[in-house]
């Protein structure tokens with residue numbers, strides 16, 4: 001059964017031109033850049049004769065925490081990856097009047113984002129499953145996946161442009177599932193920046209975690225920095241600077257390097273998609289709270305969402321993570 005529910009918008013020249021792709025060589029990943037907007041919100045937006053405000057835009061599939069909606073038949077073309085010239089030679093296709101255009105050779109998948117601009121874990125996981133389904137349908141592999149950024153240079157999906165490791169994790173998860181491997185449901189198959197132990201766990205000098213190679217025990221709640229993943233046969237283990245620990249999600253919980261949070265102190269404060277001060281990409285509101293990845297010399301904080309905002313304490317109150 002398909003994970004993707006059909007909820008088609010009416011044909012219109014902007015969001016559903018109705019032309020059919022002749023080939024499908026890639027899947028292009030996007031984010032909606034629309035804080036808190038669901039898949040259904042976007043379906044509603046693109047429906048109607050002006051197809052979302054008379055802009056040539058859209059994508060075949062929208063994914064949120066709860067569902068995945070195809071807003072047009074998958075074989076139709078959407079205006080999703082061509083607002084600048086196509087950088088990937090293999091994706092330049094032509095169809096009717098459309099030439100040199102990745103829209104006619106690829107399917108677009110949009111991830112909805114949370115109110116803080118991040119991609120929820122449930123959305124990430126559902127998008128993995130949707131993309132696995134599309135790869136099977138079109139006989140593609142994880143090397144046929146692209147960020148919108150890779151195709152045209154647009155900052156999309158911004159969280160994966162800011163954190164390329166997350167994009168790598170996404171592709172690895174798709175590759176593993178395509179091989180019929182469900183290991184990633186139970187184990188970390190990538191290295192989180194850190195883990196916290198959910199119960200008492202052992203540190204071992206060998207990847208098999210053999211009893212006689214145990215170095216020490218860590219109490220529940222211990223935080224450890226992870227430097228890689230290695231396999232004992234098919235079972236992943238997490239590597240620290242001192243040895244190996246379990247990668248089982250029942251035993252450890254992964255987390256990233258966030259330095260703290262900020263609370264917004266002034267209304268309509270600008271944020272930016274890159275570390276600059278002109279041409280704001282949007283505003284945040286007084287009282288909202290955001291997670292901070294790092295502080296930059298330019299006077300910006302980089303947020304978990306991939307956006308940049310002032311670090312001036314007149315406008316934002318920073319609270320460091322413990």
Ligand SMILES: [Zn+2]
Nearest residue numbers: 030031148156
């Ligand atoms: Zn995009």
